[in-house]
Amino acid sequence: MLEEFRWLGRAVYARVDELDKKIVTSTTNLETKQGPDLVLADSVINKLESTRDLFLRAMVGHIETRESLGLTTEHTLPPLKLRLILQAESVAGRLVFVSTLLKDLDQRLAQDKDNSDLLIVRKQASEWHQHNLHRLRELVSLMGRVELPGADYRSLIVRESGVISVDMMRPDVMKDIITVRLGEAKDFVGQRGPDIVLNVLVFFGILLLFRVLSRLFRRRVEITLGGSKWNISRLLKDMLVNFSGIVVMAIGLLLALAQIGISLGPMLAGLGLAGFIVGIALQDTLANFASGAMILIYRPYDVEDFVEVAGAAGVVKKMTLVSTTVITFDNQTLVVPNSKIWGDVIKNVTAQRVRRVDLQFGIGHSEDIEQAERILAEAADAHELVLHSPDTTVNVDSLRDSSVNLILRP
Helix, strand or coil, X not given: CHHHHCHHHHHHHHHHHHHHHHHHHHHHHHHHCXXXXXXXXXXXXXXXXXXXXXXXXXXXXXXXXXXXCCCCCCCCHHHHHHHHHHHHHHHHHHHHHHHHHHHHHHHHHHHCCCCHHHHHHHHHHHXXXXXXXXXXXXXXXXXXXXXXXXXXXXXXXXXXHCCCCCCCCCHHHHHHHHHHHHXXXXXXXXXXXXXXXXXXXXXXXXXXXHHHHHHHHHHHHHXXXXXXXXXXXXXXXXXXXXXXXXXXXXXXXHHHHHHCCCXXXXXXXXXXXHHHHHHHHCHHHHHHXXXXXXXXXXXXXXXXXXXXXXXXXEEEEEECCCEEEEECCCXXXXXXXXXXXXXXXXXXXXXXXXXXXXXXXXXXXXXCHHHHHHHHHHHHHXXXXXXXXXXXXXXXXXXXXXXXXXXXXX
């Protein structure tokens, strides 16, 4: 019975050609339309295109049926392939054009975000882009059913939609995508390469300059604080010197980023939000910062002081806003968090220039206690560091099984 429908292909192609003419005529008349008439005319064109695609889809199904029955398709298949290729080329060209238009609109909106006319045009262009993307997917599907190559169109779909499906993950499609990306990268480097190299050199040049300025500024602050009459602890001096260098480097980094065209406003706003989030996550660290600031203000100890803090005893060697480094007498390094130090008793052994030393000595039960006391008192008086006022005291402290213990307090 299908042999009686040889005219079907010619009738379908005639209808497709007729629709092509109507689409061309309607598109040409769009320039004379405005307002609601323009919207209506555009809707009519979309309907005509959908109808034409419907006829082509039906023709593909007809050819598949003929091939499954072993009937010839030599008169119907070549015209169909030609029309599918022409339609795919047309839709691909529109898709690329609209994509370029969208990029241009996005650049304009970046400079004028509140422009309502641009927003309306951007929305219409986005809808047109999605419409052509959908049509190209349909055409590529039809081309695959009649064994037409469509790798170029598949790669275009992937680039424009940003969605990679299993059907798109073909070697020819991936090869085309990689080739296009490499070509774009080559063009970008060729056009912007010298500018990029210059910006990189300027960026690192500014950082190098401010690194030198940071060292000079640190040295100047150190000299100024060393020669000042302010009663500032050595810990606070070291902190101010280090902080001054960090501030200079931070200014240099901001200037370097601004020089290469990076906007600092959004970056600073982002840093503010990030700082809020980090502050919540690092509450213990912030407690150490606060404790370190209190230690610097009230100065319970300084560098080279012998202290007993948070169960650790030793000489203070270094302090930051987070922790204090203590060296024990057996040469172990202890890093104690500032929050533990400030929240506990701080014992500074060397804070006072005058300090009493309690020493205990044991003598035999048969020894002369008065003579022993006199010898200890004379030894203390002869020592160059012992003060004559207040007086040194020597007393019997305790009686043990094997000794009499005397206590000497110079």
